[in-house]
Amino acid sequence: MNLENYFISQFKNAHIGDDGALVGSAVYSKDAFFEDVHFKKEWMSYYQIATKAMMINISDAIAMNAKPKYALLSVAMPKSMTMKEMRELASGFEDTAAKYGIEIIGGDTIGNIKLDITITIISEADKPLRRQGLRKGYLVAHTGKLGRSAKELRRLANLGKIHKSSKFVDIRLRDKFVSKASRYLKCGMDISDGLFSDLGKLSSANRLGFNFYKRIPKRVGCSGEEYEMLFGFDKRDKKALFRVAKLCRTSITIVAQSARKNYKNRCKAHHF
Structure with a gap:
């Protein structure tokens, strides 16, 4: 049993x-970024830690075709952190927020034995993109290339080093593509838990399975923290969608066609 899904199932409401949670035209999203769960301080600078913590939260807004506006930060930090390290962490938050036009409006700070970060992003969505909307026969695709994040995580876990432009620390969101292609996208989400796991969420939301065009290796399909877009669209819009992708310099890979069948996720749970 997936314990994360079980716990979430205890809270039943339409949001x-x-x-993120769509309430009127506002989208509220929140993600945690905890030391020794999502990262180790030996792997990243404080600036990189703050930047990634912001980016994984902004990704949720982008995935729903929402414009992020405000952020609330909760930072639990060791008392051993120096003022220089605190300034570096704050600069990472501020610079990333400024890049996306986000105002940091408050939050909370407490002492802790390690560095734990949670961020709430408040966004506006005129035409929100949701996970529901997939129909039988629609094509399912993702942006970019998958598999690098898990590969780089394994390298870090084995005491190796990665480049500063590595996908694990330097996340590139697809905001331009999502915005310009929104008229063609019928459903969508970001790939945070891995392609196979997130296809499972689309499957549950739409009660559909998938006919895959080719076999996808587990090392690719189970690679989490990719933050590419996973989306469904009508095959009649394929040419138009690929034109938009080309204008946005975004590669697209069609992986499957939705079908009335069961779907089974081949990956282990990431969070428990």
Whole structure:
């Protein structure tokens, strides 16, 4: 049993089930970024830690075709952190927020034995993109290339080093593509838990399975923290969608066609 899904199932309301909670035209999203769970301080600078913590949260807004506006930060930090390290952490938050036009409006700080970060992003969405909307026969695709994040995580876990432009620390969001292609996208979400796991979420939301065009290796399909877009669209819009992708310099890979069948996720749970 997936314990994360079990716990989430205890809260039943219409706002749960997407990358963020849609309330009116506002989208509220929140993600945690905890030391020794999501990262080790030996792997990243404090600036990189803050930047990634912000980016994984902004990704939820982008995935719903929402414009992030405000952020609330909760930072639990060791008392051993120096003022220089605190300034570096704050600069990472501020610079990333400024890049996306986000105002940091408050939050909370407490002492802790390690560095734990949670961020709430408040966004506006005129035409929100949700996980529901997939129909039988629609094509399912993702942006970019998958598999690098897990590969780089394994390298770090084995005491190796990665480049500063590595996908594990330097996340590139697809905001331009999502915005310009929104008229063609019928459903969507970001790939945070891995392609196979996130296809499972689309499957549950739409009660559909998938006919894959070719076999996808587990090392690719189970690679989490990719933060590419996973989306469904009508095959009649394929040419138009690929034109938009080309204009946005975004590569697209069609992996499957939706079908009335069961789907089974081949990956282990990431969070428990």
